[in-house]
Amino acid sequence: MPAGNARVVVVLPDGQELRASLYERRRVPDGWQYRVAITIWGTGSSGRQEPVERAVWLDASHVRPLEGGDYSAVPTRPAAPVGRAAARQAWTVQNLPHRSGHPGARLVHVNGCQPGATPIDLDQALDALQQPRTVPCRECNAASSFTPAD
Structure with a gap:
């Protein structure tokens, strides 16, 4: 454990x-x-x-x-500060279907990259990325959106 x-x-x-x-x-x-x-x-x-x-x-x-x-x-x-309590949904998640010989997968996108994908907040995006066969989208460079700006 x-x-x-x-x-x-x-x-x-x-x-x-x-x-x-x-x-x-x-x-x-x-x-x-x-x-x-x-x-x-x-x-x-x-x-x-x-x-x-x-x-x-x-x-x-x-x-x-x-x-x-x-x-x-x-x-x-800790509890989120009051101004941040309703976290902005800046990401989306897209479920890709199972195909013969290829298991289903999920992509996490920056909001706006994939129309019709489900909006999610930061905690949901980070949780999703810890699941098997879930990756950040390369097209919108979603991985870079999780790194704080200098």
């Missing part, structure tokens, strides 16, 4: 409970959100089934601590 990672229970919409890894937490205007990852079966680059980890941000109502868990090493993001 990576440092700063703890185990939690995630409650699914149908009431099922799964154990997950807690990677970080952040304060939001109406409480807390937790970035958790669940290991599920997915299709690998070879086309075979293999375990893959999927990470998402969830509201506190969907995450429960395991008894005796130590969360002191879990990174905690």
